[in-house]
Amino acid sequence: MEMKAPRGTHDIMPEQSGAWQAVEDVIRRRCARFGFEEIRTPIFEQTNVFARGVGDTTDIVQKEMYTFDDKGGRSMTLRPENTAGVVRAFLEHRLYSGPMPVKLYYLSAPMFRYENPQSGRYRQFHQFGVEVFGAPSASCDAEVIALAWGLLKELGVEKLALHINSIGCPTCRMEYQKSLRAYFNDHLDTLCGTCHERLDRNPMRILDCKSPECKAVAENAPKMIDHICDDCKEHFQQLKTYLEVAGIPYSVDPMIVRGLDYYTRTVFEIISEDIGAQGTVCGGGRYDGLMRLMGGPELPGVGFAFGVERLLMVMEALGKLPEVDRTSDVYIASLPNDDARKKAFELCMTCRAEGIRAEIDHAARGLKAQTKYAGKSGAKFMIVIGDDELANESVRIRNMADGTEIESSMADVAKNVLSLIHA
Ligand code: HAM
DSSP states (O other): OOOOOOTTOOOOOHHHHHHHHHHHHHHHHHHHHTTOEEOOOOSEEEHHHHHHHTOTTSHIIIIIOEEEEOTTSOEEEEOSOSHHHHHHHHHHTTGGGSSSOEEEEEEEEEEEOOOOOBTTBOSEEEEEEEEEESOOSHHHHHHHHHHHHHHHHHTTOOOEEEEEEEOOOHHHHHHHHHHHHHHHHTTGGGSOHHHHHHHHHOGGGGGGOOSHHHHHHHHTSOOGGGTOOHHHHHHHHHHHHHHHHTTOOOEEOTTOOOSOTTOEEEEEEEEEGGGGGGOEEEEEEEOTTHHHHTTSOSOOEEEEEEEHHHHHHHHHHTTOSOOOOOSOSEEEEEOSSHHHHHHHHHHHHHHHHTTOOEEEOSSOOOHHHHHHHHHHHTOSEEEEEOHHHHHHTEEEEEETTTOOEEEEEGGGHHHHHHHHHTO
16 A cells, blocks of 8 residues: 555655744744744644634634544544644643733644645644733734734745734624624525524624635625724724834735634734735734633733745745755765774764764765765765875865865864865
């Protein structure tokens, strides 16, 4: 039987992992500048963390979770997203008793959703996300957006659109839901089976249905932004003001509702037109009721998550993927006898201790084969250890690009290679 990675999953191979690491480095440094610290939570949680946190009328909970009973008969779920898990950890470790706000990030964290795989949509994918707890002001919404927006700029991604919306608070939503129900009741025939169920329990979820028929009806539905209360209006106005202060262009998009139930007030998405239908690289918003819903104190939250694969796809489409040098600095070839091989091994270790990327042969191949390999591998410099070199304790360091050579005592090899690299 041919063994293959499961549908919707993919291997990140060495020719790609360098770009992942380079992007991750930029992200880590940026998060540190913004005062965020990393959190790593388990990739599976008790199912109710997501059923309750994400909301049991959402597509994610209803259709997309990888849920299983463990050997103890407990229902577990591979995390489809990370906000609920981070809130669970925040509560479990009682971070609420310390100073506020608490600013956390997770990076290249694997997520699992049983979706229809297509370009930019996978069953296992990775997220970079941030969560801030205990910061009610819209300035914090603007801060997380600024982190995301500036990251894209830092990575050289320019052609993007920030869409923002407010989906209000539970108080203003009650009134809104009434008018939404009335509207959808008039279009019952067009709605899919799942949306019929949603109509009673959570009509706002219909706005996020992926069926084309429901989408068409949803387009003309009453908009939350026209129904928000004065406090929510003021909060949204503040967000716009802070975005303007930060010089971040935005457009208000009343159609953004997001596919998770925990959002209140601010929701936003950053969209790229360069990667087709799955162009939302980042999505997030405020979730002031989630902590309470999950059994914790009344503490506001706000955050976002990037799909790392999508981020890299956008960068690739724009020719902005970091170039990663995968070649070694020096290849130390040797005659295939014990003395020469041991010396090559010793020099290789000395070079590596000095931060030089050095390689040797491990198959006792002849010098000709080693030289050929060094050329093919793209090594920048090469050293050959033969009988003369052993006798004289001296080698020549050859520049593979132009064939020039310099003489070096064995003791000074690392020092000389270093100065050649940095010349
Ligand atoms: P989300 O919109 O479900 O939000 O996912 C965030 C991002 O993850 C999306 O914008 C997309 O780039 C990526 N993504 C989602 N599903 C897939 C998939 N199947 N394949 C590839 N990439 C995907 C959340 O997950 C929230 N937890 C974000 C958040 C954090 N809100 C507040 N804090």
